[in-house]
Each structure stands twice: as C-alpha cells, then as structure tokens.
Amino acid sequence: MLTMLREAARPTAAHPLWLCGMRPFFIATAAAAVLLMVPWLAFLAAGWPLPPVAGGPFAWHAHELLYGFALASVLGFLLTAVPEFTGTADFAPVTVRRLLLLWLAARMAFWLGGWGGAPLIVLSGLLHLALIGALAALAAPRLWADPQRQHLSFLWTLLALGICEAGFHVELLAGTATPLRWLYVSVGVYMVLVVVALSRISMRIVNQALSDAGQATDYLARPPRRNLLIVCIMLYTGAELLLPGSRLSGWLALATGAAVFQLMNDWHVGRVLLTRWPLMLYAIYVCMGLGYVCMGLGLLTPLGSFPGGRHLLTAGALGLAMLGAMSIAGRAHCGRTPDERAWLPLAALGLFLAAGVRAAAGWLLTDTMEAWLLAGVLWCGVFALYLRHLAPVLLTRRRDGRHGCHGVQEA
C-alpha cells in the first residue's frame, strides 16, 4: 500500500488516484479519522500536547472532525455524486488535486493558528471558505442546469457550512467565549446533509435489496416525512445557536428525535431491513434519533446526556453515514461490485458501539476515561479497516477498462 501511496504522491494526472473525485478524498477522510483521533486520545489519557489552536483543545477536536474528517468525505461524495445526479462530465483531475491541496492547506493553517495569531486565523478562515466556496461554485451550475433542480439542497447545505465556518473564525478572532456554537450549528447542517444524501442513496440500496429478495414491495423515501425532519433539525439548530442550553431547545431536540423515528417508518419493509446494506443505513437514523432524544432529555431532565447525545450524532450518525457512503460509492465508482466481505458489517458495528460507548460515558458508564478511550480506539479501528480494504481499490486502475467515475457496468 505504501508503494501505491508513493506513486499517488507523484502529481501525474495519469495515476488512478485522480481517476475520480472521490478517490483521494475518501482516502483523506479515513486517514484523517485515525490521525485526528490518536492525538486526541493521547491528550485525554496522558495529557500530550495538541496544536495550541485558538479556542482550545475542544475547538481543535470538534473543528477538525467536522471540517477535516467530515468535509473531506463531503468533498469526495459531491465530486462524484453531482456529475452522476446531473448526468454531466466528471470533474477534471486537476480540479480535484487543487481542492485536495486547499483542504491540506486549510488543515495546516488552522493547526498553526495558535502560533501565528490573528493572521493565521484569518488565513485558516479564508482557506476553509475558499474550499467550500470552490465546491459550491463547481456544483452550482450543474445543479442549477438540472431541469427539475431536485438536488439544490446540497448547494444550500454547502452555503450553510460556509456561514458556520465564517462565524466560527470571526468569533475566534474576536476572542469570544462561544466560538464552539458555530460548530454545533455545523453538526445540524451535517445532519440535514446526511438526511438529504441518504434519501438518494437509500432509494437505490433498499430497492435493490428488495428486488434481490424477490419482494414486490417498493421502498419510497417520502418527502413529507423528510421535510418534517429537516424543519425540526433546523429549528433545533437555530434554538441552540440563539438560546443554548434552554428548555426550548430541549423540546425541539425531542421533536427532532421523534421526527427521525417517524422517518424510519419508511424503512419498515420487512426482513430485507435486516440485510447488510439497508441495516447499515438504518443504523444511521437509529443513532440520529437516539442522539436528539438523549440531548433533549439531557436539557429537560436529569436523565440523558447532552454531550453523549451530540456524539451519537457525530460519531454515530455522521460516522456511519460517511462509512456507508464511502463503502458503497468507493467500490461502485471504481467499477467493483458491492463489498460482501465480513469486515464491513463488523466496521459498522464497531462504529455503532463506539458511538454508544461515548454516549454512555459519564452517564451509564461511570469510568468516563476508559469509555472515552474505548470509543476512540473503536473509531480508529473502523477507519483503519476501511483503509486496509478500500485503499487498494481506490489507488489502482479499474478492472473493467473504463475511466472516470462510471458505476458498475450492467451485465
């Protein structure tokens, strides 16, 4: 694998890594998942120093997992999904390389922000905005040109992420005590993105599973249920920004949890739900629903754990969504059939457990440090497994002789 990575580092447009936008970004996502978690665990367990970013260690942890790990996955997903959804040409390898460089530069600028002071915070903010803005600018004309314009929600969520990044960096510069609130809003935006993206992915995956099982029933991701959930997420996120820790946001969190559970009604299509792909995607909503309920109960009662609920959203729902999307698209757009090996359900289970253990830490599990470490180790293991099994696919040529991001050729 090291040889393959060394080859990929050579900036030749001909290398398979640049065949499709998702390839470098999915590798970057999985690598970031491990490389960002290890220092955090070392900091928690042994007090090892973290980059002294403005905002402190928690800002580093939250920002890097949201805009280092998760944003890389979103970049990879949209660079592949936008051409597919709109029936347009793949993005050029040079564009993908520039975006990757921008992503790396943004990481460096943020990490060095503590040493460089205000100029580097400004630079970090500008680089992040340039990265999100560039992706939005690349996607917008294609999404707009689509006659039905049914995928514009991706554009709105990108713009919302840009606003959150701007708000976060402005508060860092101003030295306020609340820059993290913009990262909490980002979690809400990511949840909307997950719901929107999953409605597209699930229609294909669940209906394929139903068809494989010989069932005549159709799965339909119903817009009214999805819209109710998105409205609830937006209301809760807005309340958390303006009235953090209030009972009002507690009720809205409970409403959002209930809206997630009502969306899950669509998924109750019989035994097919228990097969690997539908179950893995269903688990995303389980984590999301439990996360919001946990946060709501934490705000309204002595039960539940607010930070635990937040980690069910991030490590659970977001982590599983990233793993699912990267596993499905990572193989399909390299011309490979879906992965049927045992590592994938194990990885999904590991992530589910990691989120569960992290949510229970300090609440149901009294030994908080051990629970944090266990959750972190599980998280790292899951994405190391992804790299072990998917990196060879993402770094090599397609076996079907095709180029770009084309899906599996129909027999």
Added chain:
Amino acid sequence: MVLLWRWVSGIPAYLWSGWGAVASLCLLLAVWEAVSITLGPLILPDPGATFGALWQLLAGGVAARELLLTGQRAMTGLLLAMVLGSSAGLLAGLSMTAAMMARPLVTVLLGTPPIAWLVLAMLWFGANDGTPVFTAFIACFPVIFVGALQGTRTLDHHLKDMAAMFRLPWHMRLTDLYGPHVLSYLFPAWINALGTAWKVAVMAELLASADGVGAALAIARSQLDMPVTLAWVGAVVLTLLLVEYLLLEPLKREVERWREVQA
C-alpha cells in the same frame, strides 16, 4: 379471536406510526415554552411547571379520582346517546318520511349550544350527577343520530336486492352487509361524540358540580393557580388522546378494513 390477534399484532407498527404525532406535540410544547418565556410564568407557566403540577396530582391520587368521576359522567351520557341516538337514527333511516321529518329536528338540536342545555339541566337536575350526564347526552345525541341515519340511507339497494335474491340468512345480512356499512358511519360519529361528551361533561362540572375535573378546574381558577389549571387541562386532553389513539382509532381501522380491500 382473529380480530383480536390482528389488532394485537398490529400494535407495534401502529404505535411506531405515532412518532409523527409525538414530533408535532413536542413542537407544540416548544411553542408553549417560547410563549411562556415571552409572557412570563404568571400568565403562562412553562410545560415543566405544568407537568410537575400534573405529576403531583397523579402521585397524590387526586387526578385519578376526579378523572374517574368525570369519565363516569361523560361515559354515561355518551352511552345513553349511543344507544338512543343509534337506534333512533337507524329507525329513522329505514323510512324516507321519518328521515325527512328528523332533519329539521336534528338541525335544531345541533344548533342549540351546549351551554344553553347546561342552563336548562341545572334548573331541571340541580347540582348533581344528572346535570353533566344530561348535557353530555344531549350534545352527543344529534351527532350519533345523523351518523346512523346516513349509514342506513346510503345502503346500496343493489346489494340489498342481491341478498334478497340469494335468500341470504338474516344473520349474514346483518354481519356481512348491513353491519359493516352502518358501522363505518357510526364509528366516526361515536368517536366525535366521545370528544364532545368529555368536553361538555367538564364544562358542566365547572359550572354545576362540587366534584370532578371541571370542579377542580374551577377551584384552581379561583385560587389563580395557573400551573394546576393547566395541569387539569393537560390531564383532560391526555386522557382523551390516550382513549382515542390507543383504543378507538385501531378499532375504527379494523372496522373499516373492508373499504381498503374494496379499493
């Protein structure tokens, strides 16, 4: 037995389908919380304080006692209306003349506000059980009567002729032809009447009784105790929601299943 098993096995899916309603109710509670923050707890206590007061009422057994009393009165009035309203409606539906004659009477009954009946009931029965029972009965009667009347009038004549031609036994005509059709009109009427009976009984108690939920509401109002007032309102609404969604709605779906099969 089959009906019971189908009802029991359908409970998990039915309950899960209620999450949308839970989401709406939580949004309503959020709006309530927001209004309470804006107006202050003297005007509108927050949901937490209200649920705290409700919990106190439940834990002390006061809520159960008063709810039971109000429930008994409302159910007696409703039951009377169901028996008399359904029978009268079915009989009136059998004859075109009777249906024609009944229509203006029903309009008069529906048009008379329950508060007017309450005043009359207070004069007739005084401050005892008779007042809320009668008011609930008279408010529910026309609703059920109209349901039964429509159910009978809309029976398919072709099906009746066919049943007669094939000499269908009377019990089969009742269970397979008349019963399902009439019930599909009667059931929604009964559910509407249940809500009406419950609300009207509370209102009657508020003005004319020394006990029951309505009387408890009147006491809370006179003491300007907003959390307890809202707790009683919450108890009334919650009881109605539980009875309707856990008992009547599943039964209604079961009774009306033949419509889906036909569609």
